[in-house]
Amino acid sequence: MTRSHWTFLFVPEGEGGVRTLNISKRLTQVLAVLCGLLVIGTLAVTVSFLRQQHALSNLEARDQEILTLRSTISELEDAVSNHEMIMARNRELHKQANLLAGLGPLQQTDMADMDAPGQGGQEPFPGELSNVDPTSRERILGLRVQLDRLLREANWQRHGFEKVLQTLSADQELRDNTPSVRPISGGYLSSRYGRRPDPFTGQPTLHRGLDFAAPVGTPVVAPAAGRVKRASRRGSLGLLIEVDHGNGLVTRYGHLDSFAVARGDWVTRGQVIGRVGNTGRSTGPHLHYEVVSNGRSQNPWLYIISD
Structure with missing residues (x-):
């Protein structure tokens, strides 16, 4: 004989009558399905929440990386600016050294090669900037151009000073006979x-x-x-x-x-x-x-x- 319902007996301690609760088999099945759906729903919500938390954590880490990168770029830009000022002072020293060596004043053509942009070569930082935000990428590429120019100017100045030293060592008389000071004090x-x-x-x-x-x-x-x-x-x-x-x-x-x-x-x-x-x-x-x-x-x- 197939059971059609469940009967629950509630027997109190001491006095009082026995109470019964009849639950049909169909209702039991419905409650079981609802409990299963509740468990599955709870798991789904939990998994979704954990995924969102993970994505949010990654986004916050990414934002922090961008802030750190931009701070580093700013420091590098300041350093490049300082080196450009140093190079400008060195250029004036180069001018003075040329005159003392009797090589005459620096000409604009002397710096043509230094100012000319580089040709060809490998792409700057190949593949390394693909994940960098556009603003930082442009600043990094700008730094690359500035650093390239500074390196070329440093090399140009080194060769120029070497030439000055060679000339100074070779001809003291030429230095003495080359005008290099103001002819009047004051005024x-x-x-x-x-x-x-x-x-x-x-x-x-x-x-x-x-x-x-x-x-x-x-x-x-x-x-x-x-x-x-x-x-x-x-x-x-x-x-x-x-x-x-x-x-x-x-x-x-x-x-x-x-x-x-x-x-x-x-x-x-x-x-x-x-x-x-x-x-x-x-x-x-x-x-x-x-x-x-x-x-x-x-x-x-x-x-x-x-x-």
Whole structure:
């Protein structure tokens, strides 16, 4: 005989009647299915929750990695900026060293190879940036370009300094005879080398030197050793001194008030050769200073390393 229901008897301790509870077999099956579904649902919710927690943990770790990476990139960018400033100072030292070595001023063409972008080669950080966020990737690639330029400039400067050292070791006389200091102490630069309006006519004209405004009588010194080629009056430049430094270099000092040397004298760097004046075609007391190399006018500022 097939059981159609379940009977539960509840017998209390002490007095009281026995109670019965009849549950049909069908209801029992339904309750069993519901309990199973409840267990399965609980497991599914638990698994989903654990997966979300794991994904959230990974996302937080990823965000922290990005923050750490960006902080590191910022530190590297600061370091690169500092090294660029150091390179700029080294470039000025290179200029000074070239002049002291008698190699002449640095030319823009000297740095053409250094500034030229690299050609070909392996892709920067191949495959290593695929998982990096776009902002950080661009900053890293920018750093790569800056570092590449710094390395090329460092190599260029090393070769340049090696050439300077070789020249310095070989020719002391050349160093002594190359103009490298300002010809006047004090005063101020009142007119630069190049085209400018003529102070008397206002017409554009080429100014072939530097003008240093200073009081009459201010000492004028030789910027390098050499032989006095001229110490006399010469037209619009008034009282003029010319010093021949050899190797095709000549310096000129115009509008002087007086001479401290004569033609044929040998002068050394820093020696007083005359005094600032207002002679010739001049609007006020100043020194007109020129540098001529092999008959061609040069910008004297390129031969001053103390400023």
